[in-house]
Amino acid sequence: MIRLLFKSREMILGAAILVLVAAIASRFPAFVAPSNLANVFNDTAPLIILALGQMVVILTRCIDLSVAANLALTGMAVAMLNTVMPGLPVPLILLVALCLGAFMGLINGLLVWKLDIPPIVVTLGTMTIFRGIIFVISGGEWINAHEMSDTFKAFPRAVMFGLPVLSWIAIAVAAGFVVLVGRTPLGRAFFAVGGNPHAAVYTGIDVGRTQCAAYVLSGALAGLTGYLWVARYAVAYVDIAAGFELEVVAACVIGGISIAGGIGSVGGALLGALFLGIVKNALPVIHISPFWQLAISGSAIIIAVAFNATSSRAKGRVILKKAEHAL
Amino acid sequence: MVMLAKGIEDASPQSGEGSAPVLSLTGISKSFPGVKALSGVALDLYPGQVTALVGENGAGKSTIVKILTGIYQPDDGQIRINGEPMSFPTAQDAGSAGVTAIHQETVLFDDLSVAENIFIGHAPKTRFGLIDRKEMTRKAKALLERIGAQIDPGVPLRDLGIANKHLVAIARALSIDARIVIMDEPTASLSHKEIEETYELVERLKADGKAILFISHKFDEIFRIADRYTVFRDGEMVGAGKIAEVGERELVKLMVGRSVDQVFPKRTPQLGEEVLKVVGYAHPTEFEDIGFTLRAGEILGFYGLVGAGRSEFMQALFGITKPSKGAIRIDGKVAVTRTPNEAIGHGIVYVPEDRGKQGVIKGLPIFQNVSLPSLKQTSRNGFLRLAEEFTLARDYTQRLDLRAAALDQDIGELSGGNQQKVVIAKWLATKPRVIILDEPTKGIDIGSKAAVHEFMAELAAGGLAVIMVSSEIPEILGMSDRVIVMREGRIAAEYEGADLTPEHLVRAAAGITEVRT
Numbered sequence: 047m048i049r050l051l052f053k054s055r056e057m058i059l060g061a062a063i064l065v066l067v068a069a070i071a072s073r074f075p076a077f078v079a080p081s082n083l084a085n086v087f088n089d090t091a092p093l094i095i096l097a098l099g100q101m102v103v104i105l106t107r108c109i110d111l112s113v114a115a116n117l118a119l120t121g122m123a124v125a126m127l128n129t130v131m132p133g134l135p136v137p138l139i140l141l142v143a144l145c146l147g148a149f150m151g152l153i154n155g156l157l158v159w160k161l162d163i164p165p166i167v168v169t170l171g172t173m174t175i176f177r178g179i180i181f182v183i184s185g186g187e188w189i190n191a192h193e194m195s196d197t198f199k200a201f202p203r204a205v206m207f208g209l210p211v212l213s214w215i216a217i218a219v220a221a222g223f224v225v226l227v228g229r230t231p232l233g234r235a236f237f238a239v240g241g242n243p244h245a246a247v248y249t250g251i252d253v254g255r256t257q258c259a260a261y262v263l264s265g266a267l268a269g270l271t272g273y274l275w276v277a278r279y280a281v282a283y284v285d286i287a288a289g290f291e292l293e294v295v296a297a298c299v300i301g302g303i304s305i306a307g308g309i310g311s312v313g314g315a316l317l318g319a320l321f322l323g324i325v326k327n328a329l330p331v332i333h334i335s336p337f338w339q340l341a342i343s344g345s346a347i348i349i350a351v352a353f354n355a356t357s358s359r360a361k362g363r364v365i366l367k368k369a370e371h372a373l
Numbered sequence: 374m375v376m377l378a379k380g381i382e383d384a385s386p387q388s389g390e391g392s393a394p395v396l397s398l399t400g401i402s403k404s405f406p407g408v409k410a411l412s413g414v415a416l417d418l419y420p421g422q423v424t425a426l427v428g429e430n431g432a433g434k435s436t437i438v439k440i441l442t443g444i445y446q447p448d449d450g451q452i453r454i455n456g457e458p459m460s461f462p463t464a465q466d467a468g469s470a471g472v473t474a475i476h477q478e479t480v481l482f483d484d485l486s487v488a489e490n491i492f493i494g495h496a497p498k499t500r501f502g503l504i505d506r507k508e509m510t511r512k513a514k515a516l517l518e519r520i521g522a523q524i525d526p527g528v529p530l531r532d533l534g535i536a537n538k539h540l541v542a543i544a545r546a547l548s549i550d551a552r553i554v555i556m557d558e559p560t561a562s563l564s565h566k567e568i569e570e571t572y573e574l575v576e577r578l579k580a581d582g583k584a585i586l587f588i589s590h591k592f593d594e595i596f597r598i599a600d601r602y603t604v605f606r607d608g609e610m611v612g613a614g615k616i617a618e619v620g621e622r623e624l625v626k627l628m629v630g631r632s633v634d635q636v637f638p639k640r641t642p643q644l645g646e647e648v649l650k651v652v653g654y655a656h657p658t659e660f661e662d663i664g665f666t667l668r669a670g671e672i673l674g675f676y677g678l679v680g681a682g683r684s685e686f687m688q689a690l691f692g693i694t695k696p697s698k699g700a701i702r703i704d705g706k707v708a709v710t711r712t713p714n715e716a717i718g719h720g721i722v723y724v725p726e727d728r729g730k731q732g733v734i735k736g737l738p739i740f741q742n743v744s745l746p747s748l749k750q751t752s753r754n755g756f757l758r759l760a761e762e763f764t765l766a767r768d769y770t771q772r773l774d775l776r777a778a779a780l781d782q783d784i785g786e787l788s789g790g791n792q793q794k795v796v797i798a799k800w801l802a803t804k805p806r807v808i809i810l811d812e813p814t815k816g817i818d819i820g821s822k823a824a825v826h827e828f829m830a831e832l833a834a835g836g837l838a839v840i841m842v843s844s845e846i847p848e849i850l851g852m853s854d855r856v857i858v859m860r861e862g863r864i865a866a867e868y869e870g871a872d873l874t875p876e877h878l879v880r881a882a883a884g885i886t887e888v889r890t
C-alpha cells in the first residue's frame with residue numbers, strides 16, 4: 047500500500063515537473079532543446095549529489111546543515127593544493143576531496159553519536175566553523191582561474207558520451223545510492239533507525255553508529271562536490287555555495303523525504319533536486335527575476351510538506367529534537 | 374473523585390433491564406485502502422452495564438473505538454447518543470459528548486510528568502489562565518489512588534514500566550468525566566493484582582451509571598465482568614446479546630467461525646545441556662541477585678507482579694541496560710552481553726513486551742520488519758536479497774497465523790494483535806539458541822494464541838531454550854517446565870512439577886510465603 051503511495055507521490059512530482067517543462071516550452075521552445083536540457087541537468091548535478099547525501103541523513107532523523115560549508119572548505123583546500131602542486135593528478139585530487147569531506151562528516155557524526163548533541167545544533171556549529179577555517183587558510187583571498195592548472199579545471203567539464211563528467215558523476219552517485227539504500231544492510235538500517243530508533247536498538251542496530259555513517263556519506267559527497275564546483279566555476283573563495291544547504295534540504299523535502307525520518311527514496315530526492323534545478327534555470331529564460339526563485343522554492347516546500355502531512359501517518363519527532371535512544 | 378460534573382443529568386443511572394442504550398451505532402462502515410475494516414456494524418451500550426466486544430485480531434474492534442473517539446470518520450452509518458444523531462469530527466468533540474477511551478496502543482508523552490500526561494489538554498487553570506500545577510498534582514494523585522496505582526504524579530513518564538504507563542492511560546481516561554468509557558484490552562499487560570484492581574474500577578464505574586465498552590481476548594474476564602457481548606468477525610457484527618445467555622464455546626465459535634479448545638500443547642520436555650547460566654545479576658535500582666540455569670529444550674516461566682523487575686532483568690540480560698554485578702555463562706563459557714548485538718551474537722534474543730514502541734518499525738513493510746535482525750542470513754556478499762527475506766517472513770508469519778493483506782504492506786496498517794505476531798515472527802526467524810519472550814500472547818486472539826503456544830512447544834522440542842515472562846497464570850502453568858517467581862526485584866521462589874500451582878504462584882508473587890525450593 048505504502049509502496050504504491052510512494053510510487054504515486056513520485057509520479058505526482060514527476061508529472062509536476064513535466065507540466066512545468068511543457069508550460070515553459072509552450073512559450074520558449076528553445077528551453078526543451080536537448081542541449082539546453084543537458085545544460086539544466088548539468089547545472090543541477092551538484093544539488094542532486096548533495097540531496098542524495100542529505101537524504102540518508104534525514105532518513106535517520108538527523109539533518110546536515112554543514113554540507114555547503116564542507117563543500118566550500120574542501121573546494122578551497124583542493125584549489126590551494128592545486129596551486130602548490132599543480133602536477134597532482136585528478137584521481138588523487140578526487141581522493142583528497144572525498145576523504146576531507148568524509149572527515150568533516152565524521153566530525154558531525156561523532157558529535158551526534160558520542161556526545162548526543164542534537165543534529166541541528168552540531169551541524170549549525172560545524173557549518174560556521176568550516177566557513178571560519180576557509181577564511182583562516184585562505185586569508186580571505188580568492189583563488190582565481192589563472193592560479194589553477196588546466197587539468198584541474200578541465201575534469202568536470204570534459205564531455206563523455208555527450209554529457210559533461212559532472213553530469214555523469216551525479217548519475218553514477220544516484221545509481222550507487224539506489225543499490226546502497228535498497229540493497230544493503232546499511233541502507234535498511236537507515237530506514238529502521240529513522241522509523242523507530244527504540245526498536246532498532248532492540249534489533250541490534252547501533253543507532254548512533256548508523257547516524258554517523260550517514261553523516262560520513264553526506265560529508266564525502268559534499269567534499270566531492272567541493273572539488274567539482276570549484277573546478278567548474280574556476281574560482282574558490284570563502285562564500286561559495288553560501289546558503290546552498292537550504293536548497294539541498296528543500297530538494298529532499300520536496301522529494302518526499304520525511305523530515306521525521308524513516309521515509310524516503312532515491313527517486314524522490316532526485317526528482318526534488320530536478321524540480322528546483324528546472325525552476326532555477328527556467329526563471330531567467332521566462333524573464334522572471336531570480337528573486338522569485340526563492341518564493342517559488344518556498345511555496346514548493348510548503349506544498350510538499352502539506353502533501354506529506356496529509357498522506358503520511360503522524361510521526362512524533364522533528365529535527366529540532368534528537369531521536370532519543372533506549373540507552 | 375471525578376472533576377467536572379456536566380452532562381450527566383440526562384443519563385441518570387438507570388441500569389438493569391429494559392433501559393434504553395446511551396450509545397447506539399447503526400450501519401457503521403469504514404474502509405482503508407484495500408481493506409474493508411467494518412461493514413455495516415451495529416453496537417449498543419447501556420448505562421450501568423459492561424458490553425464486551427470480542428473478535429479475532431483484525432476483526433475491527435480498535436477501528437470502532439477510533440470512530441467513537443473521533444480519530445477516524447466512518448464512511449457510512451449513524452452514531453446516536455441518547456437517541457440524538459451525533460458526529461465526532463475531532464477527538465475533542467467525542468470528549469465533550471462524554472466518550473472517553475483507553476486505547477490499545479497508549480498514546481502518552483515520555484518527556485512529560487505523569488500528572489501532565491493525565492491532564493494534557495484539560496489541565497486545571499489558575500485565575501490567570503495558567504496551568505495550576507498544585508491542583509493538577511493533587512487531582513492526579515487522587516485519580517491514581519482511585520485506580521489503586523502507586524505512582525508519583527511528579528515523575529517523568531519515561532521512568533515507568535509499561536504496565537504503570539497503562540495505569541496512567543486509565544487515569545487519563547477517567548480524568549475526563551464521561552458517560553461512556555471504552556477500554557481496549559485494558560488488562561493486556563497487567564498481572565493478577567492490577568487486573569483485580571481494574572475489575573474493581575470497572576465495577577465502580579458501573580455503579581456510577583457509566584456505559585462501558587470492554588475489549589478483551591480473555592474469556593474468563595469477559596464472563597466475569599461483562600453484562601452483554603457483541604461479536605465482530607471480519608468487520609461484521611455477527612452476534613450480540615446478554616452474557617448470561619451465552620456460553621464460552623458458543624462465543625468462541627461466533628468469533629472464529631469454528632470451535633477452538635484452549636488447551637496447551639502436550640509436551641514431554643527433552644532437556645538437553647545447560648545453555649545459559651546467570652549468576653548474581655544485579656542492577657542498582659531494579660533487581661538484585663538473580664541467578665538461574667536454563668537447559669536446551671526447556672521452557673522457563675517468569676512470573677511476578679507488575680514492577681517485580683522481570684522485564685528490567687531481561688533487558689539487562691539482552692544488553693539494553695547495564696547490570697552493576699553478575700555474570701553469565703553460555704554453554705559453560707563466560708560471556709558478556711553489553712549490547713543487544715552481542716547478545717544476538719551469542720544466540721540470545723528478546724521479544725520485548727512493549728512491541729509498539731520497541732518492536733514495530735513503521736514505514737518498513739511487514740517482510741522487512743521480520744527480516745531485519747536476520748539480514749546476515751538472507752543477504753549474500755553484503756547485498757540484500759529481497760526474495761529470501763520474503764520467503765523467511767512468509768514461513769514464520771504463516772506459522773503464527775498472521776492476518777495481513779500482503780507481506781509488503783506497511784506494518785502500521787495491521788491491527789494491534791497482528792503487529793504483535795510480526796514482532797514475534799521477527800525474533801523466531803533469527804533461529805536463536807535462547808529466546809526470551811516477554812508476554813508472548815499479549816493482545817493475541819484465542820485461535821492465534823494456540824498457534825503461538827504450539828510453535829513455542831515445537832521449537833523447544835527442537836532444542837531451543839525458552840524464557841517466558843508472562844502475567845497470565847494459565848499460560849505460565851500450561852507452558853512452563855519450571856517457574857521462577859520474582860518479587861520486588863528478587864527471586865522469591867522457584868517451582869516445578871507438582872509444586873507448580875496457581876496458589877503457590879500468587880502467594881509467592883505477593884510475598885505471602887517465603888518457601889524457596
Ligand SMILES: Nc1ncnc2c1ncn2[C@@H]1O[C@H](COP(=O)(O)OP(=O)(O)OP(=O)(O)O)[C@@H](O)[C@H]1O
Pocket residue numbers: 405406408409410428429430431432433434435436437477785786787788789790791816818
Ligand atoms: N490505518 C490503517 N490503514 C490500513 N488498514 C488498517 C488501518 N487500521 C486498521 N486497518 C485494518 O483494519 C482491520 C481492522 O483492524 P483493527 O485494528 O480494528 O482490528 P482489531 O479488531 O482491533 O484487532 P486486534 O485484536 O489485533 O487489536 C485490519 O484488517 C487492519 O489491517
Ligand SMILES: [Mg+2]
Pocket residue numbers: 434435436477557788789790
Ligand atoms: Mg485492536
